[in-house]
Each structure stands twice: as structure tokens, then as C-alpha cells.
Amino acid sequence: MTTTERIPAVEGWFTTSEPYTLIGAKCTACGTVVFPPRSGSCPSPDCDGTELEPTPLSRKGKVWSYTENHYAPPPPYVAAEPFEPYALAAVELEAEGIVILGQVAKGVMAADLSIGQEVEVDLQVLYRNDEGVDHWIWTWAPSAPKGAK
Amino acid sequence: MGTFRPERREVMATERDLVVLGAGMHPWGKWGKNFVDYGLVAAKAALADADVAWRDIEFVAGADTIRNGYPGFVAGSTFSQAMGWTGAQISSSYAACASGAQAMQSARAQILAGFADVAMVIGADTTPKGFFAPVGGERKEDPDWQRFHLLGATNPAFFALNARRRIDVFGDTVEDFAMVKVKNSKAGVANPYARFRKEFTIDDFAGSPIVSDPLRLLDICATSDGAAAAIICTPEYAMKKLGTLEGTVRIRAVANTTPTYPQIRLELPDIATDSNAVVQAPALGFKDSIAHNAYEQAGLGPEDVSCAEVYDLSTALELDWYENLGFCAEGEGARLVRDGVTALGGSKPVNASGGLASFGEAIPAQAIAQVCELTWQLQGRSDGHQVENAKVGLAINQGLFGHGSCTILSV
Numbered sequence: 001m002t003t004t005e006r007i008p009a010v011e012g013w014f015t016t017s018e019p020y021t022l023i024g025a026k027c028t029a030c031g032t033v034v035f036p037p038r039s040g041s042c043p044s045p046d047c048d049g050t051e052l053e054p055t056p057l058s059r060k061g062k063v064w065s066y067t068e069n070h071y072a073p074p075p076p077y078v079a080a081e082p083f084e085p086y087a088l089a090a091v092e093l094e095a096e097g098i099v100i101l102g103q104v105a106k107g108v109m110a111a112d113l114s115i116g117q118e119v120e121v122d123l124q125v126l127y128r129n130d131e132g133v134d135h136w137i138w139t140w141a142p143s144a145p146k147g148a149k
Numbered sequence: 150m151g152t153f154r155p156e157r158r159e160v161m162a163t164e165r166d167l168v169v170l171g172a173g174m175h176p177w178g179k180w181g182k183n184f185v186d187y188g189l190v191a192a193k194a195a196l197a198d199a200d201v202a203w204r205d206i207e208f209v210a211g212a213d214t215i216r217n218g219y220p221g222f223v224a225g226s227t228f229s230q231a232m233g234w235t236g237a238q239i240s241s242s243y244a245a246c247a248s249g250a251q252a253m254q255s256a257r258a259q260i261l262a263g264f265a266d267v268a269m270v271i272g273a274d275t276t277p278k279g280f281f282a283p284v285g286g287e288r289k290e291d292p293d294w295q296r297f298h299l300l301g302a303t304n305p306a307f308f309a310l311n312a313r314r315r316i317d318v319f320g321d322t323v324e325d326f327a328m329v330k331v332k333n334s335k336a337g338v339a340n341p342y343a344r345f346r347k348e349f350t351i352d353d354f355a356g357s358p359i360v361s362d363p364l365r366l367l368d369i370c371a372t373s374d375g376a377a378a379a380i381i382c383t384p385e386y387a388m389k390k391l392g393t394l395e396g397t398v399r400i401r402a403v404a405n406t407t408p409t410y411p412q413i414r415l416e417l418p419d420i421a422t423d424s425n426a427v428v429q430a431p432a433l434g435f436k437d438s439i440a441h442n443a444y445e446q447a448g449l450g451p452e453d454v455s456c457a458e459v460y461d462l463s464t465a466l467e468l469d470w471y472e473n474l475g476f477c478a479e480g481e482g483a484r485l486v487r488d489g490v491t492a493l494g495g496s497k498p499v500n501a502s503g504g505l506a507s508f509g510e511a512i513p514a515q516a517i518a519q520v521c522e523l524t525w526q527l528q529g530r531s532d533g534h535q536v537e538n539a540k541v542g543l544a545i546n547q548g549l550f551g552h553g554s555c556t557i558l559s560v
Contacts, residue, residue, distance in 0.1 A: 009299055010289070032427040036295075036420060044428050045410050064415070065317075067309035068362035073301035074282035076294060088302060090310055090415050097426035099415050101310075103300055110362045115317045126299065137299055 009126045009135040012037055012054070020121045021059050022100065022138055025052035033057070033096045057098075060120045060143060061091040064099045068110035078127035085109070089140045091119055105141035118143040162399035162559060167260055168387040169398040169558065170267070170380045171199025172521035177344035177375035177508045181275060184217050185231050187376035188224075188273035191514070192232060195269065199380035200390070204235050206380070207265035210256035211241045212248035212272030212513035215284055224252075224513065228271050238265065245548025246460065247405065248272060249377070249516030250556060254403045256381055266386045270520075272513030273376030280304065281372060293418040293549065300420065304462070305369050307417045309361035312465035316363060318480070321468065323363050325483040327354045329464035330367055330506050332492045337503020339533025342518070344373050345507050368464040373509030377517035379524070398524045398560050401541075402446035406553040408435040417549045436473040439553030440545060444475075447557040451475035454497065454557075455539040456526055458519040460546035461504045470545060471499070498536045501526060519544035520556055527560040 006016040013036055014022050025037035029049030032042055035057065042049035066089040072079035087104035104113065105122055119140040126137035173194025175187040196203055211224025220227040225239035238259070244251040249272045256268035280303050288294040296302040315321040330349055337343040349367065357365040382390075387397055408416075409431040411423030416435065433441055444450055451474055459470035468482030476497050477485055485491045491499040502508070502522040505515070523542030525531050545555045 010295070030427055033424045034421075035424075043410060043423060046428070065310040065313045067306050067313060067364075068359075069301060069303065069306055070359045070361065071280070071303075073297060073303050073306075074280050076283065076287065076298040077301040078298075079301070086301075088300060088306055088310075095426065096424050097411075097413070098422055098424040099413070100421040101296075101300060101302060101415060115314070 006123065006136045007133060009137045014121070014123070014138045015056070016123070016136065019059060020123050020138065021056040022121055023054050024057045024096065026055040027052050033098065035098060035100055058093045058095050060118055061093040061100070063113055063115055063117045063119055063140075064090045064092045065115060066090070066104070066110055066113045087113060089113060089119060091140050102138055102140045105139045108142060112142065162401065164384055165261060166384070166399040166401055167257055167381050168384055168394070169400060169520065169524045170201065170382050170387055170390070171195045171197070172524045173198055173378045174342045174518060174521050175273070175376040176342045177373045177511060179276070179344070180374055182374065184214055184273040184275040184374070184376070185220065185227060187275070187374060188228050188271055188378070189231055191273065191376035191378040192228060192269065192271055195378035195380050201267060201380055203232050206235070206237055206267060206269045208238045208256055208259045208268035210252040210268060210270045211239065212252040212270070212517065213241050213243040214274045214513045215243065216277065217275055224272065244405070244552040244554070245550060246510070246512055246546050247516060247548035247552035247554040248513040249518070250403060250546065250554030251405055251552070253379070253381070253517065253520065253556065254405050257400060257403055260381065260383055267380065267382040269378060269380055270517055271376070271378040272517050274511040274513050275374045276372035276511065292420065296418045296420055302420070303361065304417060305361040305364060307415070308369065308463035308466055309364045310415060311469060312364050312368070312463060315465055315468060315483070319483065321465070321483045323354070324351060325468070325486060326364070326368050326464040327351050328486045329461065329467045332486060333461060333500045333504040333506035336493050336501050336534045337507025340503045340507065343503040343507040344371070344375075344509050364463055364465065370462050370505035371509035373511045375508065375511030375514045375518065377514040377521050379517055379520050396528070396560060398527050398558050400556070401449065401559050402443040402555065402557040404439065404442035404446055404553075404555045406439045406442050406555070407551045409438065412551070416551070435553060436469065436547065439547065439555050440474045443543070443555035443557050449541060449557060453541050454543045455541050456498045456501055456523070456536040457542070458502060458504070458522055458544040459499055461500060461506055462510065464506070467499065467504070474543070474545065493534060493536065501531065501534050501536050503534070516544065516546050516554060516556070519546070520558065523558050527558060
């Protein structure tokens with residue numbers, strides 16, 4: 001366990017201490033879950049609910065699809081220089097019935113991934129700002145060691 | 150998919166089916182000129198094609214561009230002023246890639262409501278180089294800003310997620326994707342409005358860099374400058390003008406469709422899908438419903454379509470559309486391109502214009518360009534890339550933030 005405070009790149013979407021989880025919003029009226037978390041109105045057109053409370057989502061899910069970026073995305077992405085390709089995965093959380101996109105843990109590339117593979121939430125540094133402060137983001141990390149899938 | 154059975158079945162056009170009286174375009178390219186300059190060329194070409202004077206246009210529906218400052222946000226006004234104010238009614242529409250279709254619907258609704266007899270629909274764009282990025286400024290609440298900032302999830306990355314599904318779930322190959330580009334580039338060679346008029350081969354793909362695995366640069370459409378305009382009117386107006394409705398191109402459907410909750414397919418620019426844990430997903434997915442609504446409106450089905458213009462933002466995406474349109478069952482799209490079914494000369498030609506593969510995307514003009522292409526196809530005016538005996542043309546596209554559009558024309 002680390003004691004260093006981790007600054008999230010976005011507020012309220014994931015926990016910054018272990019166990020790392022994504023945080024959705026759950027409608028108190030019908031129980032529907034939404035990510036990213038939101039307020040104001042339940043996303044279901046048939047529900048009048050206006051109260052949505054933060055709810056931790058399943059830590060583990062299965063890869064729905066994946067890709068690997070070979071070119072630095074444009075701002076507002078803060079790309080490392082020199083740019084190094086990285087993978088993105090869309091991951092299905094079974095209990096929530098939701099697919100969530102995320103960067104894949106550094107070093108795990110498309111060739112290491114397959115549809116249906118189990119992955120879990122982890123954190124990594126997204127960028128370091130001009131003051132030298134690291135900003136963290138959720139990632140999808142293979143649950144089993146590389147090559148053991 | 151593949152079993153659309155419209156409740157209403159009317160092979161002939163009705164009095165509610167407006168007429169496309171004229172179509173005009175500025176060629177697609179990359180010149181960096183003011184988008185208004187391109188629009189003026191398209192507007193004048195459409196007016197000449199329709200033989201209608203600018204002063205006679207009662208309604209101007211502009212499709213907006215968000216990368217060209219204030220004039221882009223008020224396109225209806227911008228083009229009206231550029232052509233010379235006439236006191237016409239106007240609208241300006243933004244619906245991402247579906248902006249042109251929404252402008253078309255705006256003009257169509259005005260005419261059907263009886264507020265105008267003849268209207269111009271127009272869109273033009275000037276695009277920056279490289280990836281589409283969100284417009285400037287830090288907007289932490291904007292999902293489009295978030296997906297770039299937090300994930301670096303570019304448009305090609307989303308196309309790639311779909312392409313990967315096709316490979317791993319349906320058994321498609323990257324050669325199947327390349328075949329789409331080969332097919333479209335071949336058709337585009339003959340289209341004077343296309344930006345890229347070079348025929349590509351499968352072999353060209355090996356040298357094309359991977360952008361977002363498994364998609365290469367050649368799999369992904371470029372961004373382009375361009376402009377398109379159409380003049381649409383009531384059948385009565387066309388009758389007065391032409392003395393007959395015989396051979397006129399009729400607008401059978403314009404369906405602008407949003408998703409139905411829960412939307413369980415990951416779509417641009419969303420970081421997550423809706424949840425189907427509490428509310429069951431609808432029987433028809435979003436992209437299927439776009440086509441379905443248009444078929445219902447037209448009283449036609451996929452078997453009636455002579456040719457289609459689909460939004461091939463990526464090669465693999467074109468295969469998705471075959472299935473969404475009911476041209477084949479889910480997972481069988483690649484077979485259609487392999488067997489030449491969707492090539493010129495096949496039984497269901499798709500993107501006989503050359504598609505976005507040959508044009509690149511000029512966002513607000515693109516859906517209108519699809520209508521121009523279909524109009525000329527149905528009139529038998531597409532020299533060198535003509536679909537034989539084309540009677541029914543369909544155009545489909547999808548814009549960010551839940552904008553689906555499908556237009557059906559017939560002659």
C-alpha cells in the first residue's frame with residue numbers, strides 16, 4: 001500500500017487508494033447504474049428518479065474489444081515525447097451490464113490481449129503537469145500474468 | 150437483421166414525397182480556403198441544375214461547421230448573406246456527421262408544413278490537417294474533451310474497436326477491410342468530385358502505417374474541404390417547372406434517429422455504454438434502427454434498394470452498414486465485398502461515388518453530397534461510375550452524440 005496521495009486526472013470517477021475501483025452513479029429509484037457518474041436525472045427514460053448516488057463498480061471485467069494507438073493523440077491528450085504506442089480496451093462488467101473504455105496498463109499491448117480475457121482496474125500516471133505533479137488514471141490490467149491467459 | 154418488413158408498402162411515390170430538383174457540389178480536396186467560397190460554388194451549381202433563381206428560394210437550410218468560427222455556426226445565414234440577402238427564411242443545423250441530413254430534414258419539414266414550396270439545403274467545410282480533435286479550450290464536462298484528455302481515444306481508435314470485433318467475432322480479415330478501399334477507390338476514379346482519384350490495390354496496404362490496430366492509414370478516411378447543395382421542392386412546384394413528374398427524384402424518407410436507452414454498443418464519443426442490467430436493451434440496436442426507421446417511412450425494404458451510399462469512416466465500418474441495412478445477416482458483411490456484391494456491377498452496389506475512401510470527410514457537406522450522388526445515379530448522370538437501372542437510392546450515416554440519419558430517394 002502506498003501512502004503517497006494520488007491526484008486523479010478526473011474527480012470522482014475512481015478510487016485513488018486500494019482496492020481500486022471505478023465509481024459509477026446508481027439511481028436510488030430504479031437501481032440503474034451509469035458511468036461516468038452523473039447527477040440530475042436517471043438515464044432511463046421510464047424512471048423519474050433524480051437522485052443518483054456514487055456506487056463502486058465491479059473491479060473485474062472481460063475485454064469486449066481492444067486496439068493500440070500508434071500515433072500520439074492530439075491535445076487535450078498530454079502525449080509523452082517520444083510517443084510510445086499504448087493499448088485501449090473496452091471492458092464489459094457483467095453485473096452492471098456496461099462496457100467501459102480505458103487505457104491498458106503500460107507495457108501490455110494489443111498482441112497480449114484477446115476478447116473475453118479477464119482484466120481488472122489498476123491505476124497509472126496519465127501525465128505530469130508543469131509543476132511536476134503526477135495525475136493518475138484508471139487502467140485495465142490483465143488479471144493473469146502476461147502469457148498465462 | 151436482414152428481415153425488414155415494412156408495415157406500409159407503397160412502391161410509388163406519394164404527394165408527400167418531395168422532389169430533388171437540383172444538386173450541386175464543389176470538388177473535395179484540401180486547399181484551406183474559406184468554407185464559404187466552396188459553398189458558393191455548390192449553391193450556384195445546384196441552382197443551375199434546378200433552373201431556379203436564387204431569389205425564388207424561400208427557405209435556406211444550412212448545415213453547420215464548428216471549426217470555422219461564428220459563420221460556421223450560422224451556416225444558413227452565412228450562405229444567405231454570401232449569395233445576397235433575399236429575405237428568405239433560414240435554419241442552421243449541427244448534428245456532427247449527420248448535420249447535412251438534419252438540414253435536409255429541416256427544409257423538408259418546412260415544405261411539408263406548407264411554409265415554403267422550394268428550399269436550398271447546403272453545407273461546406275474547411276478542415277484542419279490530421280486527427281479531428283475537440284475544439285479548443287478546457288471543458289472538463291464535455292465527453293468529447295474527456296475522451297481525448299483522459300484516454301487519447303481518437304476517432305480511429307473507436308473505429309478500430311469495431312474492426313477488432315469483426316475479426317475476432319466474425320472471422321473477418323484485414324484483407325476484407327482492404328477490399329472495401331480497393332472497391333471504393335476504383336469507383337472514385339471516375340467521380341470528378343472525389344478528392345482521391347487513384348485506384349488502390351491490396352498490396353498497397355502492406356506499406357500503409359498502422360494508426361489504430363488493426364486499422365492502417367488506408368483503412369481510415371481523411372478529412373477534406375468540400376461543399377454540396379440541393380434544391381428541393383413540392384411536387385406541385387416541380388410539376389409547374391417541368392410539366393411532368395416523370396423521372397423526377399423523390400425524397401421517400403429522411404429519418405433522423407437517436408438511440409433508444411439502453412444504448413449498449415460503445416459509440417463515439419462515449420467512454421462507456423449504457424447499462425442493460427436493470428432496463429433491457431431494445432430489440433433493434435442503434436445503427437439497425439437508423440435504417441429501419443427510414444425503410445418504414447419509405448414503405449420500402451432492403452430488397453428494393455438499387456444502390457447505397459454508406460458512411461465508410463473506416464473500411465471495416467462499411468461492412469457493419471451492410472448488416473445494419475439488412476443487405477445480409479450480422480457477421481456476413483465481409484462476404485458481400487469478397488463476392489463483389491457491393492461493387493459496381495454487383496447486385497447491391499455500395500459507395501458507387503467512391504465513398505469517404507475517395508472523398509475524405511467534409512462533415513456538414515457529406516450527407517448532402519450523398520444525396521447529390523444518389524440524385525445523379527437515379528437520373529443516370531454518373532458517367533463512368535453509373536449503377537445500371539438505379540431506381541431506389543439510400544444514404545446512411547451516423548454522427549457523434551447519437552445522431553443517426555438515413556435518406557431514401559427513388560425515381
